[in-house]
Amino acid sequence: MAPPALRIEGLSAGYGRRRVISDLSLPAIEGGGVTALIGPNAAGKTTLLRSLAGLVPARGSIRLDEVELTRLSVAGHSARVAYMPQALPQRVALTVLEATLSALMSSPDGASDVAEAQSRALRALERLGISDLAMRGLDELSGGQRQLASLAQSIVREPTVLLLDEPTSALDIHHQLRVMQFVRELAEERGIIVVIVLHDIAQAARYATRVVVMKQGAVAADGPPDAAITPAMLADVYKVAARVERCSHGFLQIMVDRALDEAGVQARSVAPPST
């Protein structure tokens, strides 16, 4: 079976009158790999992800194989797409297992059998290494544990398209690597499409098969990590002077030297002190 492919053409999305993304097109995103979406704050990463999940009204075309997603209802989306929001819920008196269970039981396309759903939910927690948290309340978890619980609510749905908005932002380095490794394995094993928003460029370089860089609602670079992540891109998009080098283990490493101001020259205020 050919892996699924997601095609975005002429996509415009925004909030009310405010357009955040206009006329964005991307070459097909294919299943089996991990696409990292990076870019500075307010570049429109969350907006793009939410419009792929059908949560922001969008014009243009988002096709998953033969299906036009923009024409589907939220229920139609949920059968194919799972989305993990950037923000985590506060003060919820549910256990981790219950929250994961509700991801299946509340859905029009979800499980109807509670026992089977329980097993699936628990397997999702096990795969993330948090089955010991199953009976703990969401409101008594640490920020990172809460983020893992939130990730579980997305992967348990076993979607064709998995959209993750900064799933590792609250995690320690060990868990960051484990989650990225897991996401990569999930994509390869099931042949699903994974789009993941990251702020850590080195991690995007290491675990993603493709990197899409966004800047002000448009695509600034797109390609395999070593093609997309370049000093020129970092200067243009992130306004930093940086070197990109391959370390002795073969990973891309980004060394940021200093911040640049709008014109691209060294900004005085944040420059390292001279000795």
Added chain:
Amino acid sequence: MSELSPSSPAHDAELSAYARLVRRRIVLIGALCLLMTAAMLFDIATGPSNLPLSDVLTGILHPGALDAPSRVIIWDVRLPYALMATLVGAALALAGAEMQTILNNPLASPFTLGVSSAASFGAALALVMGLSLPLLPVGWNLPVFAFILAFGSVLLLQMLASLRGTGVETLVLFGIALVFTFNALVALVQFVATQEALQQLVFWSMGSLARATWDKLGVLALVLLATTPFSLAASWRMTALRLGEDRARSFGISVRRLRFLALLRVSLLAATSVAFVGTIGFIGLVAPHIARLLVGEDHRFFLPASMLTGAAIMSLASVASKTLVPGALLPVGIVTALIGVPFFVVLVFSRRERL
């Protein structure tokens, strides 16, 4: 990440831990059922005329075995008041629980969006301005007016909010605007009211079970029977909504529709209760909190637990309203907080860990 097979010991241990949790909740709900029944019997057995519980039970089971005055006390006073307390408590608590979830606000109550202010205005129109509808039986004019205004205000709210798009904040803002509008209108009517009408209106708005009749009980029971199944059917979706609106929508839930239908149920329950017994605050706020502390927010357990807790508190409040001042029947709306607060405080302090 480690891949465990579905039948690994850890997997089974967690599954049985969850099964134990579910069992514990079912037991808790059973205990609440008993508490509610006990409180209701206590309520039936309490009153200025000293009828022992045994007589009351005889009177209920074999009405012929008692003398006529006792029969009247039991069938026209004790039973309807006690049943009204139970039903109103359950209705307001269910309405409060759903309101807190759909507004994502633990401080919300069935009256947050102006239902009781609108009902007061309806009552004021009927009492003070003497407005009446044709074809209504005696004693129904005021509740029907209160209901029409209460329910109408929620429909208006929905309309305004949907013009502006979805979003809880819009709903709450318009709701608060409605509260102030109706309060001002009530004040205006009060300003022109006669002394006597004014007193009636104040008494009405305090909330009293003394207006209970079998007809009204029947109507409230019907409303509860008509709404509760839908509430329970929506319980997984309501649970998911606790995880956030985006999250719930990404599960395929039409949050807008869920909110609209829940608000419709809430207003039906709250408007009917207010129309029959006046404003009874606090139950709709605190019963869901107690239920949340006891069984968490899985709405399959949370909603029933809220209803049972609300009913029990209301029955105890009714007992207190008959016994606090000997010889007088206080409006029950005044004592609900006096009964509910200690209950609540004890529970908050006795929980070691929060679920």
